[in-house]
Amino acid sequence: MSEKKYLIQDIQLTEASDVLSRVRDLKAEGYRLVQMCAAAIAKDKTYQLTYSFDKDHVLLNLRIIITDGVAVESITGEYWPAFIYENEMHDLFGIEFKHNALDYGGHFFKVSEPTPWKNK
Amino acid sequence: MGKRTIIPFGPQHPVLPEPVHLDLVLEDEKVIEAIPSIGFIHRGLEKLVEKREYPEMVYVIERICGICSFGHGWGYCHAVEGVMKVEVPVRAEYLRTIWHELSRIHSHLLWLGLLADGFGFESLFNHCWRVRERVLDLFEETTGGRVIFSVCKVGGVRKDMSKEQLEKMSQVLADLAKELKSLTDVFLEDVSVKNRLCGVGVLSKEDAEELCAVGPMARASGVVQDIRLTGNGVYEDLGFEPVIETDGDCYARCKVRIREVFQSIELIRKAIKIIPEGDISVPVKGKITGEFITRMEQPRGEAVYYAKGFDGDDASMHLERMRVRTPTNMNIPAMVKTLQGCDLADVPMLVLTIDPCISCTER
Numbered sequence: 001m002s003e004k005k006y007l008i009q010d011i012q013l014t015e016a017s018d019v020l021s022r023v024r025d026l027k028a029e030g031y032r033l034v035q036m037c038a039a040a041i042a043k044d045k046t047y048q049l050t051y052s053f054d055k056d057h058v059l060l061n062l063r064i065i066i067t068d069g070v071a072v073e074s075i076t077g078e079y080w081p082a083f084i085y086e087n088e089m090h091d092l093f094g095i096e097f098k099h100n101a102l103d104y105g106g107h108f109f110k111v112s113e114p115t116p117w118k119n120k
Numbered sequence: 121m122g123k124r125t126i127i128p129f130g131p132q133h134p135v136l137p138e139p140v141h142l143d144l145v146l147e148d149e150k151v152i153e154a155i156p157s158i159g160f161i162h163r164g165l166e167k168l169v170e171k172r173e174y175p176e177m178v179y180v181i182e183r184i185c186g187i188c189s190f191g192h193g194w195g196y197c198h199a200v201e202g203v204m205k206v207e208v209p210v211r212a213e214y215l216r217t218i219w220h221e222l223s224r225i226h227s228h229l230l231w232l233g234l235l236a237d238g239f240g241f242e243s244l245f246n247h248c249w250r251v252r253e254r255v256l257d258l259f260e261e262t263t264g265g266r267v268i269f270s271v272c273k274v275g276g277v278r279k280d281m282s283k284e285q286l287e288k289m290s291q292v293l294a295d296l297a298k299e300l301k302s303l304t305d306v307f308l309e310d311v312s313v314k315n316r317l318c319g320v321g322v323l324s325k326e327d328a329e330e331l332c333a334v335g336p337m338a339r340a341s342g343v344v345q346d347i348r349l350t351g352n353g354v355y356e357d358l359g360f361e362p363v364i365e366t367d368g369d370c371y372a373r374c375k376v377r378i379r380e381v382f383q384s385i386e387l388i389r390k391a392i393k394i395i396p397e398g399d400i401s402v403p404v405k406g407k408i409t410g411e412f413i414t415r416m417e418q419p420r421g422e423a424v425y426y427a428k429g430f431d432g433d434d435a436s437m438h439l440e441r442m443r444v445r446t447p448t449n450m451n452i453p454a455m456v457k458t459l460q461g462c463d464l465a466d467v468p469m470l471v472l473t474i475d476p477c478i479s480c481t482e483r
Contacts, residue, residue, distance in 0.1 A: 003351060004351035005349075005350040006202075006414050007351075009202075009412065009413065011413075032329065032332050032345075034332075034415075034422070034424060035424045035445040035449075035450075037426060037445070041440070043430075043431075050413070058350075061413065080330075081331055081332045081450065081453035084450075091159075108159050109162045117164075
């Protein structure tokens with residue numbers, strides 16, 4: 001462990017329609033799902049979704065950019081634990097995921113107002 | 121097929137210090153399925169980046185959790201330092217590593233106490249927490265705080281440790297190790313304890329990998345995964361190697377944490393011997409732009425910190441997005457898997473052995 005692996009910031013921009021096939025490939029290569037997160041970009045009213053994967057302690061990130069109303073294909077078929085992140089993004093940002101294996105239907109977080117972190 | 125019953129477990133339950141809910145689908149006394157519900161106390165702390173400038177935000181991030189608060193503060197600073205391309209002085213990295221490993225000792229001792237309480241061994245619970253107080257005393261002497269320290273800042277640390285403080289810490293930890301030996305022997309050798317832990321809630325290596333488990337949960341199943349191997353802190357100087365067990369049951373998870381307590385003591389004592397003199401921080405000023413994603417090995421496992429500043433002319437003293445993914449988030453799927461097929465009476469042990477931190481999860 002002579003290198004500082006955390007300095008490797010590999011973020012690959014991907015089309016939303018390709019994300020599932022990219023994730024499928026990463027799973028086949030032995031990558032572990034680390035996290036998924038959304039960022040609401042107020043300037044252009046978009047959402048930046050980052051999917052992080054780990055192999056041999058090095059991160060690889062897929063990045064997709066979507067607008068309101070675009071439903072993203074769920075990756076729970078490949079990585080079941082992704083249901084946590086997809087429900088979180090749905091409840092906080094209002095991002096829709098198609099074919100989520102464990103869809104809480106907007107009841108994952110008890111929020112005082114619906115989708116509080118959505119672009120206004 | 122026996123009669124199916126659904127039993128609600130939590131959000132208030134004697135083994136749960138914080139609210140999480142499980143719908144346990146039972147067939148006679150066996151759990152067939154467990155459906156988790158979280159989100160009862162989601163605080164939305166990440167959203168506060170809009171109101172707090174990036175140097176102040178460390179105080180908010182530290183308050184995500186009262187057990188691993190130092191690690192959260194370090195993880196946040198690490199992400200911001202990555203964005204700002206700041207090189208932290210080596211002495212500060214040593215001090216951070218020492219406080220972080222002290223946090224691991226106190227977190228694992230707290231957990232061992234909760235586990236003992238869970239299987240009804242009250243005197244063992246009291247002894248674990250009594251010993252843990254001495255670690256909190258070390259925090260108080262070196263940082264001024266016992267729970268929230270506010271000692272980590274972007275660019276380094278706020279307080280140094282004197283030679284006398286470091287020597288005293290080394291001696292206290294050496295004494296602690298001797299005392300802990302008699303306590304941990306009870307966890308590892310006592311028949312009644314082994315009856316509750318051995319062979320219960322087995323998570324195979326394949327399942328741990330498939331379910332993306334992290335921390336002691338993964339390492340107890342033979343997965344070599346520890347973020348201290350990624351080059352952060354001074355773990356490389358200390359010759360760090362992760363603790364691995366292979367049985368994957370509650371006993372293995374307990375054993376990993378016990379071995380990690382002794383390992384952390386050795387890491388700290390080694391760091392005290394070789395800590396270099398020098399500055400403890402560098403000034404970090406100006407607007408923040410760009411992004412950085414980093415990880416920390418918290419006591420409960422891998423935590424992720426993502427910091428993103430506004431782009432171009434919009435750059436300011438505020439981050440556009442701060443994201444923390446905590447270890448419990450990632451261990452809930454593995455917990456649900458191990459619950460399938462277990463006895464109802466073992467559910468509390470299984471839930472406890474992932475060391476759930478709902479406060480972290482509901483950041």
